[in-house]
Amino acid sequence: MKQRVITGTLAGAFYLALLWIGSIPFALLAAAIAVISYLELAEMNKLSAYSPEVLTGALAVAVIVCGEWISPTIFHFIWPKLIVFLALLFVSFNVVTKNRFSFARSAYLFLAVFYISIPFQLLVRIRFDSLALALFVQIIIWTTDSGAYFVGRKLGKNKLAPYISPNKTREGSIGAVIAALLVAALFQLIIGSHLLFGSWLMLFAVALLISLFGQLGDLVESAIKRFYDVKDSGTILPGHGGMLDRFDSLIFVLPLLYVLGFIG
Structure with missing residues (x-):
């Protein structure tokens, strides 16, 4: 640790x-x-x-x-x-x-x-x-990862996808979404009156998408690793694995936001 x-x-x-x-x-x-x-x-x-x-x-x-x-x-x-x-x-x-x-x-x-x-x-x-937009996406992804980890460890009982990633739980996933929405609100309050996505409703919608599909991206990479029977994608980051392990959520989220028109 x-x-x-x-x-x-x-x-x-x-x-x-x-x-x-x-x-x-x-x-x-x-x-x-x-x-x-x-x-x-x-x-x-x-x-x-x-x-x-x-x-x-x-x-x-x-x-x-x-x-x-x-x-x-x-x-x-x-x-x-x-x-x-x-x-x-x-x-x-x-x-x-x-x-x-x-x-x-x-x-x-x-x-x-x-x-x-x-x-x-x-x-x-x-x-x-936009620096603010880049920070928002990255911070929501990191918050989702941390929320899933800590809430899952504390309250996790029901497995989310046991055949792909045995340690992930539904409670952790829900906790990750709640944490992401709270941090999204805090981020918007910190940067001031300029709303990133035009309204608070849209801000929460984008944060929800990032959190949910960030978790899906994590599961996609877990499925790839399980298929090829590897624990981590690499060893370049001691204690964390490879770069792919750290950016799997972002790899999935950004194309989705592009397709939906939230980034250009």
Whole structure:
């Protein structure tokens, strides 16, 4: 527990400092986290991080995340071409490697590239648009994680998804939502009269979505880890696991908020 607290405090402070600074430093941090998360996802499927196929995907992740601040106009123009080119490139590796790198693995890496890169690109985008919005999303996710953990430990009796994540409970999930709504109200009061989403009702609706789908994102990653029989996605954060373990909720939440129109 001590190691977990120390790692969480130091890593969290560093992340928040660059989030506050924004601009290129935060974009580079987001790209680094995205690439590491992608490599962790690849290694779960026994794909070497140093293989040409995986490195190709890592490069694509970095380009997609950073493309928003390098040149949004050019990036939006080449975006569809990048998707097509990457799909063709991955399946071409089947021939080059004489099917050592299979079509199934091509599909896995292709999905992994966009599953990881799009949320972090959105994170960079919303930070460029609004520090308050970026902080709100991140704080609600962290509050949800903490609420689920502490309420679950204290009151948890009924399992939420025992075949996927045996330690999660329904009581913890409910506690996480309540904590998220309370912190959302406190956050809005702190930042003042400017309402993040136009009304208090919308603020609570967005906080509810973040909390619920953040928990779903956590369960999705747990399901992936259980399928590949791994405990943590990585070891880069002592006491916490990998980057994917720390950002699984955000990876799920940001695309949802984008689809629903809450972020642009």
